[in-house]
Amino acid sequence: MVSPFDAVTQAQLRRIRPRGQWKGPNRGWDFPLAAADALQQALGGRFPVMPELEQWLDWCRHPLPPLPPHRELVAAADLDQDLSDGRKPLRHQRSAVRWLLARRGAVLADEMGLGKTLTALLAARAMVRCAEVRLVVVAPVGLHSHWRREADALGLVPELVSWARLPTSLPPAGTVLVVDEAHYAQSIQAQRTAGLLRLARHPRLRAIWMLTGTPMKNGRPSQLYPLLAAIDHPIARDQRLFEERYCQGHWREGRSGKRWQAVGSSQLEELRQLTRPLILHRRKQQVVDLPPKQRRMHAIGLSAEERIGFDHRVDLVIDEYRRRARLGEVRRDAEHLAVLTALRQIAAEFKLPAARELVESLRIKGEAVVLFSGFVAPLQLLQRELGGELLTGRQRPSERQAAVDRFQQGRSDCLLATYGTGALGFTLHRARHVVLLERPWTPGDLEQAEDRCHRLGMGDGLTCHWLQLGAADALVDGLLASKAERIEVLLGPRRLALRRQSLPAMVRDCLQVS
Helix, strand or coil, X not given: CCCCCCHHHHHHHHCCCCCCEECCCCCCEECCHHHHHHHHHHHCCCCCCCHHHHHHXXXXXXXXXXXXXXXXXXXXCCCCCCCCCCCCCCHHHHHHHHHHHCCCEEEECCCCCCCHHHHHHHHHHHHHHHCCCEEEEECCHHHHHHHHHHHHCCCCCCEEECHHHCCCCCCCCCEEEEECCHHHHCCXXXXXXXXXXXXXXXXXXXXXEEECCCCCCCCCHHHHHHHHHHCCCHHHCCHHHHHHHHCCCEEEEECCEEEEECCCCCCHHHHHHHHHHHXXXXXXXXXXXXXXXXXXXXXXXCCHHHHHHHHHHHHHHXXXXXXXXXXXXXXXXXHHHHHHHHHHHHHHHHCHHHHHHHHHHHHHCCCCEEEEECCHHHHHHHHHHHCCEEECCCCCHHHHHHHHHHHHCCCCCEEEEEHHHHCCCCCCCCCCEEEECCXXXXXXXXXXXXXXXXXXXXXXCEEEEEEECHHHHHHHHHHHHHHHHHHHHHXXXXXXXXXCCCHHHHHHHHHHHC
């Protein structure tokens, strides 16, 4: 609702229930759809209603017929029947289907590799059989072929849409919306999050099921809020209250005035208890008998000559940063983080000889290897020397899938991938060794990468090789452990106590050591 500012109207709008939020003079008020009748009664003669909103209101006044009881939906899922390709749903998948069918909004947050795609499709098939609904799947374009293959095994024909092109509306007859890689909507300011929330509030939505192995990639409750809002969890109906209670939300004085900040975490045990009924998070060791995953650290040292070259590269970066700061092109107070990023990029290149030696030694033993890095340039250098497949965001989706297929089929024994591409949705369980040139910033990205190989159908155990050079790697690995503890408090099976240390303090320690 957009209106000229006047005290009387503002007072009337503040009395509307459910409450709305004042978004400023340019954006006006934002009310939930449930407040439409109260708004029309109080101010209906003063504000025009757009045709699209009038259609939504008409749908709300004439809701769809209720769905069959839960037991009928479960019976329609045919969980004991083999699929057309001979597979049979596993026990944990069958229990998750029953769990989804009991909820019209839910987050299936099982670890990567537990078959969330098939689970969601089995539940959706039951809905399609019992009611007049369409199945719409939101997924990255690179995963559409995977969704089609799994849907074909169930005789389903879903409408696949990408995160970049979310529809603005849903069919009037009713829709089951499955959202894959739901952590794409972890930023409430992102346009794709706004597009998803619009669909999640559509009056013709029958059910919305969010799929993600990393519902809190960075360990911050603020990342969980959009997912809770999409499934209409009661604690996510007021963003400001949620952030005050669980994200340490507060006003902070800055150069341009006061700014609302909500990047912390608090009351995690309470948040855990409130969200558990609608978030199903299970680890592999809880539900399947997979070979073990172990991590092996490889400390890398530099010779005196290499150390001189390393320090010189870092000095060049610092000098360039300070030059740009004097010109006002970058912020002066961000030097610590700029240096840390430079340390990581330069260290990745200085670790290439050790990475090449490790990969070659594994290939001589007949092992298939996947190597991850956050930077494209080191991967390109390694491919020139080692060969193998390269997987980056610069390739078309068909090229990425072709590279993965060649690796999985045994035509190549080495795959070099960036975290942003290789850790997304692909199955790489042919490899028993994963090499991490450096680690990503978040535990979610780390788990996504390692668990591309630690999946159902793999043979022996998985070994993850962490190459560690200098203080920058030590700092990032420490940050990962700290964030993982916070995620464990909220999603894990047991209670934990947190040890807190600020990021600026950790960066200062890193720079002092280096």
